[in-house]
Amino acid sequence: xxRKRVVVTGQGTINPLGASVADTWDAMAAGVCAIGPxxxxxxxxxxxxxxxxxxxxxxGDHFSRQQLALYDxxxxxxxxxxxxxxxxxxxxxxxxxxxxxxxxxxxxxxxLNTWDSSYRAVxxxxxxxxxxFVVPKLMNNAAASHISMTYGLRGPSFSxxxxxxxxxxxxxxxxxxxxxxxSTIMLTGGSESMLCFGGIKAWExxxxxxxxxxxxxxxxxxxxxxxxxxxxxVLEEYMHARDRGAxxxxxxxxxxxxxxxGDIVMPSTDGAARAMQGxxxxxxxAADAIQYIxxxxxxxxxxxxxxxxxxxxxxxxxxxxxxxSSTKSMHGHLIGGTGAVEMxxxxxxxxxxxxxxxxxxxxxDPECDLDIVPNTARKAxxxxxxxxxxxxxxxxxxxxxxxxS
Amino acid sequence: xxxxxxxxxxxxIAEQAMVDVDELTxxxxxxxxxxxxxxxxxxxxAIEELYDxxxxxxxxxxxxGNTMDSxxxxxxxxxxxxxxxxxxxxxxxxxx
Numbered sequence: 272x273x274r275k276r277v278v279v280t281g282q283g284t285i286n287p288l289g290a291s292v293a294d295t296w297d298a299m300a301a302g303v304c305a306i307g308p309x310x311x312x313x314x315x316x317x318x319x320x321x322x323x324x325x326x327x328x329x330x331g332d333h334f335s336r337q338q339l340a341l342y343d344x345x346x347x348x349x350x351x352x353x354x355x356x357x358x359x360x361x362x363x364x365x366x367x368x369x370x371x372x373x374x375x376x377x378x379x380x381x382x383l384n385t386w387d388s389s390y391r392a393v394x395x396x397x398x399x400x401x402x403x404f405v406v407p408k409l410m411n412n413a414a415a416s417h418i419s420m421t422y423g424l425r426g427p428s429f430s431x432x433x434x435x436x437x438x439x440x441x442x443x444x445x446x447x448x449x450x451x452x453x454s455t456i457m458l459t460g461g462s463e464s465m466l467c468f469g470g471i472k473a474w475e476x477x478x479x480x481x482x483x484x485x486x487x488x489x490x491x492x493x494x495x496x497x498x499x500x501x502x503x504x505v506l507e508e509y510m511h512a513r514d515r516g517a518x519x520x521x522x523x524x525x526x527x528x529x530x531x532x533g534d535i536v537m538p539s540t541d542g543a544a545r546a547m548q549g550x551x552x553x554x555x556x557a558a559d560a561i562q563y564i565x566x567x568x569x570x571x572x573x574x575x576x577x578x579x580x581x582x583x584x585x586x587x588x589x590x591x592x593x594x595x596s597s598t599k600s601m602h603g604h605l606i607g608g609t610g611a612v613e614m615x616x617x618x619x620x621x622x623x624x625x626x627x628x629x630x631x632x633x634x635x636d637p638e639c640d641l642d643i644v645p646n647t648a649r650k651a652x653x654x655x656x657x658x659x660x661x662x663x664x665x666x667x668x669x670x671x672x673x674x675x676s
Numbered sequence: 677x678x679x680x681x682x683x684x685x686x687x688x689i690a691e692q693a694m695v696d697v698d699e700l701t702x703x704x705x706x707x708x709x710x711x712x713x714x715x716x717x718x719x720x721x722a723i724e725e726l727y728d729x730x731x732x733x734x735x736x737x738x739x740x741g742n743t744m745d746s747x748x749x750x751x752x753x754x755x756x757x758x759x760x761x762x763x764x765x766x767x768x769x770x771x772x
Contacts, residue, residue, distance in 0.1 A: 478717050478735045494736040572736045
């Protein structure tokens with residue numbers, strides 16, 4: 272069977288950097304840091320008090336009261352991103368197209384805010400009932416299902432939950448389904464909203480969170496900072512996109528998944544390297560074809576050093592030439608939604624020739640001696656990019672994107 | 677160093693490091709116990725729960741060979757841990 276080509280024809284987002292792709296791209300180009308003091312209930316009982324929150328956001332501006340009874344914050348973000356993506360793609364799916372279209376959304380926590388507030392109601396506030404829609408609101412597939420329902424996508428739809436790799440796994444699976452002829456149009460990406468008391472409290476326990484900033488690859492890094500938000504892309508079979516005259520933002524040409532089969536939290540160089548090499552092999556590209564890598568770059572000592580070792584292993588003598596940045600330094604770690612928002616840094620590089628920087632870089636780390644595009648965005652001609660995601664549990668997913676043509 | 681706190685801490689560390697408590701001495705180096713990152717975090721959690729204290733510790737600022745956390749809690753030996761815990765308990769007492 273001939274494999275189909277798969278292109279990106281639309282993108283949408285709401286994340287700490289902005290409520291649209293245009294705003295997000297501008298913020299990435301300007302090196303804006305959207306990490307700041309958290310505004311959540313019971314903050315005084317947390318030791319971690321910073322995060323990348325979506326600010327100036329009123330759900331009522333986007334959804335009706337009836338809709339909000341069913342939409343957790345992560346579903347709201349996913350629907351807002353999907354709406355922008357479909358509009359950007361210029362797609363108004365008719366009934367027949369809807370049959371061949373689906374949606375795959377990555378999320379790690381699903382409706383975590385709904386869990387948190389419902390537990391608070393029954394345990395802390397002593398209430399004896401919770402809202403009747405708690406179950407459909409908190410389930411991990413709620414975002415995928417509401418996107419499917421809103422746009423009449425009646426083909427294959429599901430959610431993917433692989434912690435910090437959820438978005439890349441989701442996008443990679445949607446890509447594979449179009450490539451193999453299972454579907455023509457797929458909406459895909461990820462969404463996360465864990466910035467609530469219970470969500471942060473759980474993360475505090477692992478002792479990997481920073482109290483002050485996310486500074487990936489900097490020797491004085493102090494850990495990860497959480498963010499929230501969503502990004503959704505329209506993936507389309509190439510001939511379908513070409514025939515309707517769609518603007519092609521990028522072509523997804525490689526994807527690979529590997530597992531460390533090692534430790535539940537510590538990453539492995541081997542698993543990361545095999546995923547990067549696998550994505551290059553899948554794309555039929557040599558390592559020197561890649562000009563920019565959007566790093567997983569969490570700002571933890573464990574990730575940053577392992578990732579740099581893996582890049583040196585795969586890119587060899589070219590490792591020092593390839594540009595590498597972690598936009599988590601700007602928007603925080605969106606956990607299950609992170610790969611999707613970070614893919615916007617890849618489409619920014621491919622469409623605008625701008626490499627989003629790694630903010631907060633202060634002290635060189637000899638173990639991370641690569642070109643991490645420190646602190647300021649850079650102009651560069653980019654035809655090929657890679658996006659890394661390496662999850663707790665040792666589950667890795669890497670995508671390769673090239674410029675649309 | 678009080679005997680009770682020393683006994684509690686060696687018991688917790690022995691359990692996490694999967695060694696006999698008699699093998700531990702005040703001078704035992706934590707890195708020689710080859711505990712993985714989760715075992716270290718669980719050890720601190722167990723000590724915090726026992727004394728209702730908060731131990732300042734960030735896994736990212738504790739590199740190998742440098743066991744002094746940036747916030748000042750010295751995890752290098754059992755003796756330094758006991759001293760640090762005693763200080764945190766004393767601080768707590770001074771607040772109440």
